[in-house]
Every structure is written in structure tokens, then in C-alpha cells.
Amino acid sequence: MNNLQHVVLVDDDDIFNMLHGEVLKRLIPGVRIDVFKSGQEVVAYLEQEPEEQIDLIFLDIRMPLMGGFEVLDSMAQMNQERFSKTKIYVLSSTLDDRDLKRAKETPLVTDFIGKPMSFDTMRTILSEQS
Amino acid sequence: MSNPASYDELLKQYRDLQLRVTRFSSIEQELINTRDRLDHELVLHQRLHRYNSDALNQANESAFFQLETEAIVDVFETEASLIIYVPTDSRPVAMYREGFSPSNTSQLVEEIKKISSKLSPGKSHIVKSDVLNLFDCLSAFDQGLFSYFIEPNLHYEVYLCGLISKTNAPLYNKPQERHLTIFGVFTQQLQAMLANRKRSEEITHQMEQIKASQQELRKLSLIATRTKSGVIITDNMGRIEWVNDAFTKISGYRLEEVIGQKPRDLLQGPKTNEVTRQQLKDALWKKENIEVTIVNYDREGREYFNQLEIISVFDEDGNHTNFIALQKDITEETLARQEILRMNTRFELIAKHSRIGTWEYSPQDNSIRWNDIMYDIYGVSNRVEPSIVDVWRNSMSQEDYEKGVKDMDNIRNGMFGTQESTFRIKRASDGAERIVETVMVAEREESGQLMRVVGSTKDITEELNLKRERDAAAERMVTLKTFYESILNHSPSQKYVFDPEGRILFSNDPPKEGAIWWDATSKQSIFEVVETDVNKRTWNLVQNIRKSVESKQIIRIEDEGTSEDGHAIQFLQSILPYQNITGQLEHIIVTGVDISELIKVQEAVNKKNDELRKINAELDNFVYSISHDLRSPLLSIKGIISLIMHSSEIDEKTQQYLEMVDGSATRLDGTIQEILEYSRNSRLDLAHETFDVVAMVEQSYNDLRFSAEGQMELLLDIQTDPVVVSDKSRLGVLLKNIIGNSVKYRRKDIHSFVKFSLTRKEGKLIMKVSDNGEGINTQHLDKIFTMFYRGTTSSIGTGLGLYICKEIVNKLNGDLLVESTPGQGTTMTITLPEIDPHE
Numbered sequence: 001m002n003n004l005q006h007v008v009l010v011d012d013d014d015i016f017n018m019l020h021g022e023v024l025k026r027l028i029p030g031v032r033i034d035v036f037k038s039g040q041e042v043v044a045y046l047e048q049e050p051e052e053q054i055d056l057i058f059l060d061i062r063m064p065l066m067g068g069f070e071v072l073d074s075m076a077q078m079n080q081e082r083f084s085k086t087k088i089y090v091l092s093s094t095l096d097d098r099d100l101k102r103a104k105e106t107p108l109v110t111d112f113i114g115k116p117m118s119f120d121t122m123r124t125i126l127s128e129q130s
Numbered sequence: 131m132s133n134p135a136s137y138d139e140l141l142k143q144y145r146d147l148q149l150r151v152t153r154f155s156s157i158e159q160e161l162i163n164t165r166d167r168l169d170h171e172l173v174l175h176q177r178l179h180r181y182n183s184d185a186l187n188q189a190n191e192s193a194f195f196q197l198e199t200e201a202i203v204d205v206f207e208t209e210a211s212l213i214i215y216v217p218t219d220s221r222p223v224a225m226y227r228e229g230f231s232p233s234n235t236s237q238l239v240e241e242i243k244k245i246s247s248k249l250s251p252g253k254s255h256i257v258k259s260d261v262l263n264l265f266d267c268l269s270a271f272d273q274g275l276f277s278y279f280i281e282p283n284l285h286y287e288v289y290l291c292g293l294i295s296k297t298n299a300p301l302y303n304k305p306q307e308r309h310l311t312i313f314g315v316f317t318q319q320l321q322a323m324l325a326n327r328k329r330s331e332e333i334t335h336q337m338e339q340i341k342a343s344q345q346e347l348r349k350l351s352l353i354a355t356r357t358k359s360g361v362i363i364t365d366n367m368g369r370i371e372w373v374n375d376a377f378t379k380i381s382g383y384r385l386e387e388v389i390g391q392k393p394r395d396l397l398q399g400p401k402t403n404e405v406t407r408q409q410l411k412d413a414l415w416k417k418e419n420i421e422v423t424i425v426n427y428d429r430e431g432r433e434y435f436n437q438l439e440i441i442s443v444f445d446e447d448g449n450h451t452n453f454i455a456l457q458k459d460i461t462e463e464t465l466a467r468q469e470i471l472r473m474n475t476r477f478e479l480i481a482k483h484s485r486i487g488t489w490e491y492s493p494q495d496n497s498i499r500w501n502d503i504m505y506d507i508y509g510v511s512n513r514v515e516p517s518i519v520d521v522w523r524n525s526m527s528q529e530d531y532e533k534g535v536k537d538m539d540n541i542r543n544g545m546f547g548t549q550e551s552t553f554r555i556k557r558a559s560d561g562a563e564r565i566v567e568t569v570m571v572a573e574r575e576e577s578g579q580l581m582r583v584v585g586s587t588k589d590i591t592e593e594l595n596l597k598r599e600r601d602a603a604a605e606r607m608v609t610l611k612t613f614y615e616s617i618l619n620h621s622p623s624q625k626y627v628f629d630p631e632g633r634i635l636f637s638n639d640p641p642k643e644g645a646i647w648w649d650a651t652s653k654q655s656i657f658e659v660v661e662t663d664v665n666k667r668t669w670n671l672v673q674n675i676r677k678s679v680e681s682k683q684i685i686r687i688e689d690e691g692t693s694e695d696g697h698a699i700q701f702l703q704s705i706l707p708y709q710n711i712t713g714q715l716e717h718i719i720v721t722g723v724d725i726s727e728l729i730k731v732q733e734a735v736n737k738k739n740d741e742l743r744k745i746n747a748e749l750d751n752f753v754y755s756i757s758h759d760l761r762s763p764l765l766s767i768k769g770i771i772s773l774i775m776h777s778s779e780i781d782e783k784t785q786q787y788l789e790m791v792d793g794s795a796t797r798l799d800g801t802i803q804e805i806l807e808y809s810r811n812s813r814l815d816l817a818h819e820t821f822d823v824v825a826m827v828e829q830s831y832n833d834l835r836f837s838a839e840g841q842m843e844l845l846l847d848i849q850t851d852p853v854v855v856s857d858k859s860r861l862g863v864l865l866k867n868i869i870g871n872s873v874k875y876r877r878k879d880i881h882s883f884v885k886f887s888l889t890r891k892e893g894k895l896i897m898k899v900s901d902n903g904e905g906i907n908t909q910h911l912d913k914i915f916t917m918f919y920r921g922t923t924s925s926i927g928t929g930l931g932l933y934i935c936k937e938i939v940n941k942l943n944g945d946l947l948v949e950s951t952p953g954q955g956t957t958m959t960i961t962l963p964e965i966d967p968h969e
Binding site for chain 1: 556764768769772802806859
């Protein structure tokens with residue numbers, strides 16, 4: 001659980017970013033957490049830093065302008081090798097079955113997690129990580 | 131003589147000479163005597179010869195014998211003679227005599243036989259008076275010549291004798307030795323002549339017999355050849371010696387084919403009656419005559435009824451020599467007789483079944499005879515008197531009685547040969563008025579003399595009623611037909627009715643330009659219509675009618691016609707190949723409905739539907755967005771509370787408040803979710819998927835389990851394939867709500883469980899969710915599916931959950947049943963129709 005170095009949170013909601021950041025910090029002290037408030041930002045970051053290795057990405061679906069799925073579409077255009085060790089979780093407060101279905105059908109996505117991410121959920125994810 | 135001797139010498143010589151002369155003269159006398167005797171014998175022989183020659187020429191046997199008796203008297207110079215002819219078989223004794231009339235002939239025969247028995251046969255004997263005196267009939271005789279001979283092969287004996295009586299004995303030459311010799315010759319000659327005569331007689335007789343039997347045979351074979359009956363003659367072993375042409379004609383076998391064979395091997399076959407066969411066999415074995423009818427087979431194997439008569443033939447000596455079989459092919463007669471019998475039986479059966487009474491009137495004694503059915507018709511028991519005439523008269527209505535009598539008179543006096551009448555009668559048994567139909571026929575002799583009148587009578591009351599009903603029904607049918615035709619004629623739809631041959635029977639569509647029509651006046655069948663005959667629209671319909679008839683399926687097509695004011699009309703043509711119960715085509719019914727308006731409306735509806743669908747999709751998105759936006763802050767609140775509660779520096783009271791805030795937020799989230807589910811269930815179309823329902827149950831339970839404090843267990847009872855076809859998201863919501871209730875209302879004081887069972891029965895999918903939770907009070911039970919109804923104040927629900935469940939089950943076309951005992955648990959039963967995944 002401790003070999004996680006780099007986590008990316010993408011959500012337009014500051015509170016969730018804060019919450020998820022706190023959960024992560026408590027469970028993985030000293031981990032690097034990068035927070036992006038929109039789809040464009042994270043896509044821009046990934047394009048600028050092609051070498052950067054990311055262990056976990058938590059991606060919100062419903063964001064203004066560029067949602068989570070659009071981000072995933074952009075990522076699918078990139079070199080897939082860099083994501084070979086990256087686990088991507090889709091986070092949302094959606095109740096729309098179609099979102100769940102789409103998340104499960106997207107190859108890059110590891111799983112769908114309903115908001116808010118609890119300590120228990122995070123612990124499960126981390127245990128699966130090792 | 132040199133020296134004349136002395137006188138003495140001379141005397142001596144003389145005396146010697148004298149002695150010698152004397153001796154010579156006595157020799158001479160003897161010679162003369164001998165010559166005389168020889169002359170006499172010669173005369174006897176000559177006479178004998180003459181008699182015998184005469185006798186030989188005698189055609190008649192008695193004349194022959196008579197001549198011979200005369201010969202004995204004449205030749206042997208006896209006073210009387212006898213010849214007795216004694217056959218050794220049963221033929222009568224015959225006696226011939228000359229110069230002798232015995233008083234008792236049979237005694238005489240016995241006496242002669244007795245005397246002869248002492249003598250040797252074939253030789254002649256002289257019997258003197260010392261012997262003759264011993265016999266009554268012969269005692270008057272002095273002596274006689276006797277002889278006899280026996281012919282064992284010719285079966286007779288003949289006794290001969292010539293006799294000289296005592297009184298006349300001095301007048302007759304007594305029989306001498308020389309007579310004996312000649313009598314012996316005479317006897318031998320007679321024996322020879324008689325034997326010859328007998329043999330030639332026998333030969334003549336045989337010749338005559340042969341001649342007669344040849345004639346007989348010729349006659350017989352002529353008869354046998356000419357007769358129409360088949361004739362078989364077999365030897366005593368039953369082997370065929372001869373057959374006639376008629377046999378060949380009947381059986382197909384020719385003489386040369388069958389000679390030496392046994393008839394039964396040729397003629398008998400599988401249908402030959404075993405009993406008859408045995409009878410024949412027995413009769414032949416016993417050589418008895420027999421007459422049978424038997425099934426035989428001809429050369430080609432055709433069976434025929436053979437009337438067979440077998441005669442055993444014996445010869446004179448009683449030896450069995452032949453069988454003669456006379457055959458007659460009586461197939462036609464037999465079949466005809468059988469047919470008549472069958473017809474008769476059938477007629478009787480028909481008469482009995484169809485309740486036809488039969489009767490007979492005979493003018494000789496003025497009597498009438500009825501069969502049982504007649505009595506039934508008139509309703510009287512046939513055991514009681516009065517007479518038939520009385521019954522008949524009493525039953526008849528007055529005017530019909532007179533008619534009946536007149537009919538009978540007309541028949542009797544020969545005015546009509548047959549007469550058919552209908553009468554009203556009053557049936558004796560119940561007084562009911564019945565109508566009977568009578569047919570009577572007069573049977574007359576050649577001379578025209580009436581023999582009898584026979585008749586049949588039938589009670590036709592029911593028949594008439596039935597006919598009346600049928601007529602009424604037919605009339606109603608006509609009315610109805612007119613009625614329906616007028617309806618059809620005024621129907622806005624076009625109707626064409628064809629018979630199975632494709633000829634039009636009815637149409638309410640008058641011929642007009644552009645309409646469906648062909649030359650119906652020529653009665654042309656639609657199956658004969660060719661493309662160039664008709665307009666395009668008709669041709670299309672014709673082709674579809676043919677397809678419909680061929681496939682026996684209803685076919686619907688849409689086409690475009692023209693209205694009376696000339697604008698285009700859309701038609702829906704429905705072609706029904708109307709079959710009766712047996713599946714036979716009876717009519718082809720074509721109905722054309724103007725669906726122009728319908729199409730317009732449908733198009734409008736489709737447009738509206740599209741719009742609605744778009745709005746719905748927008749609404750869906752809207753609802754999701756709203757729910758998402760509503761939940762987001764709520765969930766962030768829950769997140770923060772969780773974060774705070776994970777920090778150590780909060781007191782107990784704050785902890786309590788935070789839990790309350792979290793609870794409220796959870797309830798609000800639940801409400802949002804339920805409203806969404808309700809909205810989705812009512813709006814969205816069913817979407818069937820194939821999935822594992824047990825996995826779904828496990829998933830739902832796992833999602834819910836975290837909110838459960840304490841121990842809870844999921845039990846599964848799966849009796850069938852867990853893969854089902856249903857609306858996955860709806861069933862997910864349904865199971866989540868129901869299992870959620872079991873979790874929510876579990877009893878915390880016991881080991882609680884929720885049990886899911888799955889079975890299939892009669893095309894239904896049955897899912898049961900049962901628990902050992904709090905249960906539901908009876909008073910709430912019928913209201914729990916009501917919107918916003920909450921059964922308990924402690925409820926953390928919204929009152930929407932079970933309402934949504936009910937709505938979902940309704941949408942899925944199923945049933946939702948609740949059984950509950952407070953404090954013991956609840957069982958929810960979901961019954962859903964099984965869905966074919968291919969639909």
C-alpha cells in the first residue's frame with residue numbers, strides 16, 4: 001500500500017477534492033496528490049508530462065465543458081503504455097445506469113465508485129492495488 | 131390118287147370132307163352174321179351221323195336236345211329216351227324226353243342222378259331191371275342204356291338214357307355190347323356239340339354285351355361331352371382318366387394336363403371349406419355318392435362355387451372301378467343368392483332402422499298382416515286384438531279413411547299398379563296426431579288375378595316437422611342474407627367474396643375506373659386472370675389472393691385507389707381464405723378498408739410520438755442532472771461528516787449530532803433515488819436482457835449489507851437456472867427495495883436472515899424474498915403498496931419504496947404478493963412471466 005507515489009484527483013467540486021484528498025492523505029501518508037478542477041486541465045497536464053507515472057486517477061464524470069468520459073476518450077488517444085500501471089476509478093454521484101454501464105465498458109476504467117468515497121472503499125482499493 | 135384107297139378110306143375121306151363142308155358152312159354163316167352185324171352197325175352209325183348233323187344245325191338248344199332224344203330212340207331202337215341238362219349254378223334243370231311221360235319229373239331226375247352216381251362218367255352202361263326195379267319212376271322198365279358227363283368249366287352236367295319197358299321188351303332188340311360202344315360215341319359227340327354250342331352261346335352273349343355296352347358308352351360319352359356340367363371320370367384311386375370340354379371351360383384345365391392327377395390337388399384352395407373337404411374325403415373313402423357345394427379354383431386361381439356330385443361306379447361283380455364327378459359352376463347363382471340374402475338383410479335392417487312398417491293384404495282370405503313396426507306406428511301392442519282392419523279404421527281421420535279405402539279399391543280393381551298416399555292418424559298409445567306415408571303395390575299373376583297387395587308405411591311426422599323447421603330456417607337465412615348483404619352494401623369497406631374456384635359470388639364495389647375490377651360478368655375466375663387483362667392494382671391483388679389461397683394464410687396489403695370524386699385513397703386489403711372445419715377452402719373473402727384517414731392520423735401520432743420520445747429523453751437527462759446536482763452537495767455533506775467522525779477530537783454530543791445529520795442526508799438521498807426510480811419506471815419502455823438474477827441478488831445484498839449493524843445472512847434456495855430474461859434495471863430496483871426492506875426491518879435481537887428463492891412453474895418465474903424480521907401489522911398489510919404510506923413511525927423510509935415495487939411489477943406484467951406475521955417475518959413473492967429471449 002505504501003508503494004503508491006502519485007495520485008490524481010479530477011473534480012470540479014472543491015469539497016470532494018478536499019474530502020478525497022484527506023482520505024488519501026490519512027491512508028497513504030506522504031503520497032503526491034495532484035488535483036485538477038476540470039477535464040481540460042488534466043488532459044493538458046497529461047499531454048505536457050508524457051513521462052509522468054501516475055498510480056491512481058479518480059475522475060469525476062459530470063464536470064462542466066469536459067466531463068470524465070471525454071477525458072477518458074482523450075486518454076485513449078495517448079500512448080497506452082504509460083497507463084499500463086495506472087488504475088483509473090470513475091467517481092460520481094450519478095444515479096444514471098447509462099453512466100455506470102459506460103464506465104464499465106471503457107477499457108481504461110478499473111471501476112466505478114459512488115460518491116463520497118469512504119475510508120472503507122479506499123482501503124479496499126488500496127488492498128487491491130498491492 | 132394112285133392107288134384107290136379102300137372104301138373105308140374113301141368113306142373116311144368123305145366124312146372128313148363132309149365135316150369140313152359143315153365146318154365151312156358154319157364159318158360161312160358166321161361170316162354172314164358178322165357181315166349183317168357190321169351192316170347194322172354201319173346203319174346205326176350212319177343214322178347217328180345224320181342226327182348229329184341235323185342237331186348241329188339246330189339254333190335252338192331245346193330243339194337240339196329234342197332231336198338228340200329222338201336219335202337215342204331211333205338209333206339205339208329203345209322204347210323211350212331221356213336227356214337231363216343239369217346246370218351246376220343256379221340255372222334251372224331242363225329235361226327232354228321221347229316216348230316217356232314221367233309223373234314226377236324232379237324225382238325222376240334225382241333217380242337218374244342216383245343211378246348214374248354209381249357209374250363212371252363219359253362211358254355208357256347197360257342197367258338191368260334188377261337196378262331199375264329199385265326206383266319208382268323206372269321200375270316199369272326192363273333195361274336201359276345209361277351215360278352221363280360233367281363239364282366243370284361250363285357249369286353243367288348232362289344225363290342220357292334209353293329205356294325199354296318190361297311190357298314191350300320182347301318187341302325190342304335188347305341192347306347189346308355193340309350198342310354200348312355206339313352209345314358211348316353218341317354221348318361223347320353230344321358232349322362235344324353241347325360244349326361248342328355253350329361256348330359259342332357265351333361268346334355271342336359277350337359280343338352282344340360288348341356291343342350293348344359300347345352303345346351305352348357312346349351314348350354316355352355323348353351326354354358327357356354335350357352336357358354343360360363338367361364331368362371328371364377317375365379310376366378307383368381317384369386319378370383322372372377323362373374330363374369333358376365343359377370341365378375345361380369351367381376350370382381352364384385340359385384333359386392332357388390333368389390326366390393321372392387327383393381333382394382335389396387341382397381344384398381346392400385356401401377358401402375351400404374344411405368341413406366340406408372332409409365330407410368329400412370320407413365319401414370317397416367309403417365309395418359313397420355325395421353332393422356338395424364347394425369353393426374351387428380354376429387354372430388362373432379364380433375361385434368359383436362348384437356344385438359337385440360324385441358317383442361311385444361298380445362293375446357287375448361289385449368291384450369299385452371309377453368315380454364320376456359332375457361339376458357345375460354356380461358362382462353366379464351363389465353370389466346372386468348371397469347378394470339377395472345380403473340385400474334382404476340390409477333391407478330388413480334399413481326398414482327396422484328407418485322405422486318402415488311393412489304390410490301385406492291377401493284377397494283370398496281378406497286378411498292383413500303387419501310387421502312389428504306397423505304396430506309401433508299405430509301405437510298398439512301386437513299381442514292384443516282387435517283386428518288390424520279395426521285398428522286401422524279407428525286410427526284414421528274421417529276424410530283420410532275414405533281416401534284410404536278408395537286407394538285400396540283402386541289397387542284391388544287394377545286401376546293403379548302402385549299408390550302413394552299420406553294419411554293423418556291418431557296414434558292409439560298416446561292419442562297423438564301423426565302423419566304416415568304409405569306406398570302400396572299390387573302383385574298379380576300372369577292372368578291378372580290379384581295375388582296380394584304389399585305396402586310400406588312410414589311415420590313421417592318428425593320428418594315433416596324437421597322439413598318445416600328447415601324451410602323456416604332457410605327462409606330466415608334468406609332474410610338474414612338480405613339483411614347482411616344490405617349491411618355489406620352500405621358498408622364503407624369494399625367486399626369481394628369468391629368461391630374456391632375463384633369466381634366472384636358477391637361484391638359491394640361497383641365497377642368503376644381505377645377500382646379493383648375485372649370482367650365479372652363473364653364469370654372469369656381470378657385464377658385465370660392474366661396481367662394484361664386488368665389494371666395494376668387488381669393484378670397486385672390477384673397475385674396476393676393466389677398466394678393467400680396457396681399458403682392458407684390471411685394476407686394484408688395496402689394499396690391506393692381512387693375515390694368517387696377522384697382523389698387518391700389508401701386501402702388496406704385483407705384476404706381471408708375462409709376454410710371450413712375440415713380445412714377445405716370455402717370462400718375467399720377480400721375486404722378493402724379506406725385507411726386514408728387512419729394513415730393521416732397514424733402519421734400525426736407517429737410525429738407526436740417522436741416528439742414525445744425526444745421530450746422524454748430530455749426529461750430523462752434533466753432528471754438525472756437534477757438528481758445528480760441534488761445529490762452532489764448531499765453527498766459532500768456525508769463525506770465531510772464521515773471525515774469529521776474519523777477525526778479523534780470530537781465529543782460524544784457532536785458525534786450524536788453528526789450521526790443525525792448523516793441520517794437525514796441519507797434519507798434525503800434515498801428520497802431522491804426513489805423519486806428517480808419512480809419517474810424512470812413510469813416513463814421508460816421495457817428493455818429485456820439476459821442475466822444472472824442470483825448474482826444480482828448477491829450484489830444488491832452486498833451493497834446494502836454495509837448499512838446493517840450486527841449479524842445478517844443471505845440464504846439462497848435456487849431450484850432452477852439462475853439466468854433469466856427480464857428488464858434488468860427494473861428488476862434490480864425491485865430486488866434492491868425488497869431486500870433493502872428485509873435489511874432495514876430486521877430484528878436486531880436475533881440472528882437475522884434474508885432468504886431468496888427462485889423457481890419456475892408453468893411459464894412463470896417465481897422469486898421469494900423472505901426474512902425473519904419485524905413483520906408487518908395486519909392493519910397495514912393492504913396499504914403498504916400505497917404511495918407515501920408508511921407503516922411505522924420508526925420508518926426511515928419515504929413511503930415510496932413498495933409503491934415503486936408494485937408499479938415495477940405491474941410494468942413487468944407480474945404479481946407481487948406479501949405475507950407477513952408481525953414479529954416473525956415477511957415473505958414477498960414476485961411472480962413474473964417468463965420471456966422468450968428471442969422475442
